[in-house]
Structures are given as structure tokens and as C-alpha cells.
Amino acid sequence: MLLAVFAVGLAFSFFTLFSRFSFWDDEGKLMLFTKHLLEGKALYDQLHFIYGPTYALERWMILSWLGVPLTNDGVRFVTLVTWELTALVLAATAWRLARDTGWAVGLAAVVWLAATLYLFVFANEPGHPQELVALLLALSFWIAATLLEKRTGTALALLGALTALLVLTKINVGVLFGLGLGMSFVSLGPRPSALWTLLRAAGALAILALPTILMRSRLWDGYGPFCFAITAALLPCCLFVLVGVQPSMLGFRHLLQCGLGAAVAVCVTVGFALAHGNTLGGLVQALVIQPMQGFALVKYGWALALPPAIAYWSAAGAAIGLAALWSAPQKRRFLWLLRIFVCAMILVDVLFVDSRDSLATWTTLPLMWLLLVPPTGYEPRPTEWFFRLFLAFTACLQPIQIFPFPGSQVRIGTMSTLLVGVMLVVDLYHELRGGDLLDQFRDRLSELDWNLILASAALLVGCQAAFTQGLIYQRYVPLDLPGCRWTRFPEKEAVQLAFVTANVRASSDCVVARIGLMSLDFWTDRSPPGTFVFGNEWDSLDPATNDLLLSTFGDDRRMMFVDNPKPWYLKTHNLPFSSFVGALPAHKFLDFVSDHFKQLARVSSCRLLVRKERTDLDLLDCAYTAGSDARHRGNLLRVKLPEGANLREVTRVEMVDVQTGTWIASTDFDEMNPVLNLLDGNGHETLHSLIRMQGYASFQARDDLFLSYPARLNLERMSYPVLRFIDSRGKRLLTLPVAVETCLANPPPFEQPPVKNRPKAGSTPPAIPPKTH
Numbered sequence: 001m002l003l004a005v006f007a008v009g010l011a012f013s014f015f016t017l018f019s020r021f022s023f024w025d026d027e028g029k030l031m032l033f034t035k036h037l038l039e040g041k042a043l044y045d046q047l048h049f050i051y052g053p054t055y056a057l058e059r060w061m062i063l064s065w066l067g068v069p070l071t072n073d074g075v076r077f078v079t080l081v082t083w084e085l086t087a088l089v090l091a092a093t094a095w096r097l098a099r100d101t102g103w104a105v106g107l108a109a110v111v112w113l114a115a116t117l118y119l120f121v122f123a124n125e126p127g128h129p130q131e132l133v134a135l136l137l138a139l140s141f142w143i144a145a146t147l148l149e150k151r152t153g154t155a156l157a158l159l160g161a162l163t164a165l166l167v168l169t170k171i172n173v174g175v176l177f178g179l180g181l182g183m184s185f186v187s188l189g190p191r192p193s194a195l196w197t198l199l200r201a202a203g204a205l206a207i208l209a210l211p212t213i214l215m216r217s218r219l220w221d222g223y224g225p226f227c228f229a230i231t232a233a234l235l236p237c238c239l240f241v242l243v244g245v246q247p248s249m250l251g252f253r254h255l256l257q258c259g260l261g262a263a264v265a266v267c268v269t270v271g272f273a274l275a276h277g278n279t280l281g282g283l284v285q286a287l288v289i290q291p292m293q294g295f296a297l298v299k300y301g302w303a304l305a306l307p308p309a310i311a312y313w314s315a316a317g318a319a320i321g322l323a324a325l326w327s328a329p330q331k332r333r334f335l336w337l338l339r340i341f342v343c344a345m346i347l348v349d350v351l352f353v354d355s356r357d358s359l360a361t362w363t364t365l366p367l368m369w370l371l372l373v374p375p376t377g378y379e380p381r382p383t384e385w386f387f388r389l390f391l392a393f394t395a396c397l398q399p400i401q402i403f404p405f406p407g408s409q410v411r412i413g414t415m416s417t418l419l420v421g422v423m424l425v426v427d428l429y430h431e432l433r434g435g436d437l438l439d440q441f442r443d444r445l446s447e448l449d450w451n452l453i454l455a456s457a458a459l460l461v462g463c464q465a466a467f468t469q470g471l472i473y474q475r476y477v478p479l480d481l482p483g484c485r486w487t488r489f490p491e492k493e494a495v496q497l498a499f500v501t502a503n504v505r506a507s508s509d510c511v512v513a514r515i516g517l518m519s520l521d522f523w524t525d526r527s528p529p530g531t532f533v534f535g536n537e538w539d540s541l542d543p544a545t546n547d548l549l550l551s552t553f554g555d556d557r558r559m560m561f562v563d564n565p566k567p568w569y570l571k572t573h574n575l576p577f578s579s580f581v582g583a584l585p586a587h588k589f590l591d592f593v594s595d596h597f598k599q600l601a602r603v604s605s606c607r608l609l610v611r612k613e614r615t616d617l618d619l620l621d622c623a624y625t626a627g628s629d630a631r632h633r634g635n636l637l638r639v640k641l642p643e644g645a646n647l648r649e650v651t652r653v654e655m656v657d658v659q660t661g662t663w664i665a666s667t668d669f670d671e672m673n674p675v676l677n678l679l680d681g682n683g684h685e686t687l688h689s690l691i692r693m694q695g696y697a698s699f700q701a702r703d704d705l706f707l708s709y710p711a712r713l714n715l716e717r718m719s720y721p722v723l724r725f726i727d728s729r730g731k732r733l734l735t736l737p738v739a740v741e742t743c744l745a746n747p748p749p750f751e752q753p754p755v756k757n758r759p760k761a762g763s764t765p766p767a768i769p770p771k772t773h
Helices: 003-019 026-038 052-067 073-096 105-119 129-146 152-167 169-186 194-221 225-242 254-277 280-297 309-326 335-353 359-372 382-402 409-414 415-434 440-444 449-476 491-507 543-553 569-573 578-584 590-598 687-694
Strands: 508-511 557-564 597-603 606-612 622-629 634-640 644-656 662-665 676-677 697-700 705-710 719-729 732-739
Touching: 003 073, 003 105, 052 129, 052 254, 073 105, 073 415, 073 449, 073 644, 105 335, 105 415, 105 449, 105 644, 129 152, 129 169, 129 382, 152 169, 152 254, 152 719, 169 194, 169 254, 194 732, 225 309, 225 359, 225 382, 225 508, 254 280, 254 440, 280 491, 280 719, 309 359, 335 359, 335 415, 359 382, 359 415, 359 569, 359 597, 382 409, 449 606, 449 676, 491 557, 491 606, 491 732, 543 590, 590 597, 597 622, 597 662, 597 732, 622 705, 634 676, 644 687, 644 732
Parallel strands: 508 557, 622 732
Antiparallel strands: 557 606, 597 606, 622 634, 634 705, 644 662, 644 697, 644 719, 676 705, 719 732
């Protein structure tokens, strides 16, 4: 049963990971940085890489030592392994926490599946440092739950090392982690002691003030409820550290052990960066100064949309927590209801509802203090107290990492909620075991195999999730590009990416995209000029970066600019596409593109721009306008098949708007109402003549093909017209996008014979009824 649960979790991760492509393409951007790293470039002094040397060291070890190829599939395979390792470590931690209950194995199976489903955001940015952050956070929980009791010194040294590694991966995450670890540490220091009391008070004040200090400029810009919720959740935990009764198990000797682990980690990671040509000044400039200056120029990101009721619920949760902390133990018996509520919210949200904004976290956040109020009659061991404190502060602090950009970090910052649910389930077990309720059903409950029941439930939920994602993966189109053997995307995305790749490879030496598409450098085997890596930072494009962008790409006469508008800046700036450029603080490079580039072609909303003086232009892997067709009283499209395409057993060609799913026209027609005609280079109908001869048609990429379509069809007004080549079984063999608004010269492809009068078949042909696929 455990193997089956593991298999469905792995299947869900694979199908999800290899069927997505985020248009901002952080995947390709980080691949470019990694490529420069492997080539010996200094990431921080030459490229101003904003993520820490821990991530660079990890990429270097995986790609150099293990030989994983630097391709989209290779990066996604590493993401898959990291994803499963993170879920596995969380499951092992759950097993450790519940080892005395008798159903620890079943609970670990549930946590394995829940963590796998919860971390689906790994598929949004494969290869992102947040994968490493999630794995390090999961390892910290396992160390605190497993090693601290028997090997206290080793565990504290490892926790110190993890703090340094997180700081040197993403500074905000590492600082928040260090604050949570520090508060857990000083809470278990000697009592009474003036120095340790001062440390506890200073730490509590710093943690309570942190959310307001960090978000003070955005409190009235949507972050007020979020800041209040975090502060309200921290308040009972901090007061518990100050006035609660905990065992004294740590001292300055343990603090030195923790610091020693951090120092070793810093030496290794910073030493790696220095050995690869960087300087300490370059590290500080790239990791601290540059991000602060960049984010301070504009109101970067957007606010987390929390319901207004969350603020009231947070105040109520804090009030209940303060009352529970100061009440007598016998008055805390009602807390089992709150424990059930928290566990149910987490379980239902993760396994069944799957609210993509982690609704359960914001609902249960005001009740994190429940971890610090164990069941009546149950006294945790000192090491368990450390874990409870560490988990409570981590669960309250790590959500702050989403500021000011609540994207995929929402799931990474709230990942610890899963272990909060496990800890409270264990508390419920101890609370029921200590009362009369469990005694009444002890014999009946003991007959059930709870491990098997929990694992079976996890398997059922996992099968449904994996099967659904597998159907999506099977329905998608393989992305036939270098390094993308396992990848499948929706038809409209796969077709557009293949079209852009083929034409960038044929008509340019380098490429810049307005949003994303840094993977093009790998799909086209084009090395970007210089060491400047530019992604989606248009809203923080200062004059110096403009000049660097122009000096890097402006002199290349064969540069191509891909203008691919997507609803990215509509959310951050509330702007229509037409006013996008005018709203940017500095756009010298975009002005340069506007003045010196012309449009080669447009497919859907994606435009390919080239220098105005260029005449050596052509289009590949598409169909584009080629004049009029007097013989069939329509217009012509020149059909350029992909290199190596061999369309055997083609029986019809359909024109479809793939954006709306509307059927437009087809080569299946009757004598009185022709719609589409596939022609050879001499203007003769080729599809139906071949079908009459051999029952199907067969085309090679070298064939000179044209498609005649009715003149009443205005392709430029359609969202995304494509041509689908279909066989006799209705299977799609190939999809070609229709490129409109081209700048190519289109002489008549063949001599047009005079049009003969046809037999009158009635009035104007009826309009083609739309069919939705």
C-alpha cells in the first residue's frame, strides 16, 4: 500500500511538472545563469545574480558532478527529485512525531501525498531556488524532530548550517528562519536569568515589530490585513516565551555549536563563490544592495487578497490564545475542539478542496499557539518543546516571505502547516487517551488497522489526482524542441513555441523577448551576446540597465525581438496593453525597438520583430498570406511544413481558431459549396486527387503547398487561427499556426487561369456555422 501511495504521488508530480510552461519563463532565465556559471563566469561581479551562492553550488554539483544535462527536461528532472525528496522528508517527520500512536505509518502516507499535492507550485518555475528552500526547510523539521534528542550538539550545528544556507539562498527566507530558530533557542535557555530574559524580551519585540516595519509602505495598499494576521498570530507565541513555563535545556555552549555550523556553511558557500571569480563586494552588491534598490523604485508585486473577515478572526484567535495561556490547565479542555477544527481545515483544503491561495493557512494561522498548549495531563519532553516552539514560530514567520510578491512562495512559506496538523492530531490522541472517551471504544478501535485505513484513503485521493493529471498530460501536444523530450503543452502553446523557435533559429543570431521565453536560447542553440541576462524586469529598468541592454543587443543587425503580451502587467499596473510602454519609468530599449524594428509576422498575440533594413526574410513552420486565388475566388496561404515532417495518411485539413475552440473551415466539401482547397505549386488540387488515387495523401516538408480559403474569412480578426492536418481516424497529425500581418513580399505563386462561369447553384453561399471542439 505504501508503494502504491508513493507511485501515485510520483505520477502526479511527473504529469504536472511536464505539462506546464509559465510564460514568464524563470526556468529559462535560471538556466542561462547556470550556463554562465558552468562556463566560468562570475555570477555576482559580472552578471549580478540575485540568488545566493548556496543555489549556485547546488546547480554546479548537480550538473558538473552528476552529469545532468542543462536542458528543460534535465532541469525538470532535478525539480521532480527535489519535489519528492521534500515530500518524503516531511512524511518521515510526521512518522517520527506520531511514532507512539500506532498509526504513524498511515499518517506518514497521508502526509506524503498531501505534501506532493501541496507543492504543485514547483511546476510553475522548474529550477527555481524555492525548490532548494523547501527542501532545506523540510530537513530542518526532520532534524529538530529526530536528531535533537540523542545528538543535541550535532542537531544544533546542522540547524545553524541550514540557517546560513537559507540566508545564502534567499535572504528573506533565511532571516525569517533564523528569527524563528533564535526564539525557540532563547525560550529554552536558563530560567531565571537576567541575560536570557533580556534576550527573550528583545527577540519577542523584534519579531512582533518585524511585519509592520517590513510592510509599512504597503499597509494601505492591500497588505494591512496580512500584516495584522501575522502579528496577531505571533503575539500569543511571544508572550508564551516570556511568561510560560518551559524546561531549561540550552545554554551558551549550544549557541556556540549552532554558530559553528553556520560558520562552516558560510565558509563553504562563500568560498565557492570566491573561487569562481567573485568578490565579497560583488556578493554584497548583487545580493543586498541591488535587490533593495530595484524593489524600492516601484511598488513591486501585488497584495495578497485576504478576506476582510480574516482580520476579525485573527483578533479573536489571539484573544483566545492569551486566555488559554493564562488559564488553569483544567480550563483548557475545550481546546480539543479547536484542534479538530485546525486539523480538518488543513486536511480538507490540501486533499480535497485544493484552494490555490492556501485558504486553510490563513484560517488556521491565528491558532498556531495551540502547539504551545499541550493536552491536559501530557508533558512534552524538552526536545519536543523545542520542536513545538520551532514549528510554531516557523509557521507564523515564513508566510512573510511572500511579501511583496504572493506567487508560488505562498505554498513554500505555508508548507509547515502540514506538520502543524500532524502535531495537533498527536495532541488529540494524547488528550483522548488520557480521558474516558477513548476507553469506551478502546476494544472496538483496536480491531481496526488504522495504518491500512489511512494509507487506503491516501491512495484513493492520490489515484484521482494522478489520473486527472495524467489525462491532461495525454491530451496535450508533445513539445518537439531540443531538450524537451518528455514535455507536453496545450496545443496553442506548443504550436506557438515551435513557430517562434523555428523562425528565431532561421532569422536571427540573438533574441530578446518582452516577457519570458529565455528558454529560446537553448531551443535555438543561440548563445546570448555578452554576460547580460535580462528577464522580465521592465518595471525596474533604470538608465544604467537600459544602456547595458542597448550595448549588448543593439548593435546586432540580426537580433529578433519577440513581443508576446500576456496578462502580467495588467495585474501589477492595472493598464491596458496599449499604455504598457508609456507607463514604464524608463524604456529607452523599447523606444529603440520601436524606431528600428518592423513586424515580420504575428501569430495570435505574439509578434516577431526584425530590423527594418533586413530583406533576407522568410517564415517557417506556419502558413501565411500568399495573395489571391482567382480560380477558387478566394485567398491563398503558403503552407510551410516543419523540417522532416512527413504527413502520411492525411485525409483532411481543418482551419480552427484554437484560442476560442471555434471550427472555421475544412477541405471536406461538396461540389456546390467549396470551403478549403489544398493546392500544389502549380495551383492544382492535391489533397483530394491523392485521396481518390490511394485513399489518403502524403506530404513531405519539401512540398510546395498552398491553401485556398474563402475571401470572406478575415484571418487578421481571428484570435488564433491554425491549420490541423487530420487522418482518417480523426487523429491530429500536425498543427500549423497561421501567421498574419507579415511583411514578406508575396508575388503570385503560380499563374492564375481565367475564371470560367460556373453553373448557378443559388444565391450567395451560406455562412459557415461555427462548431466548437
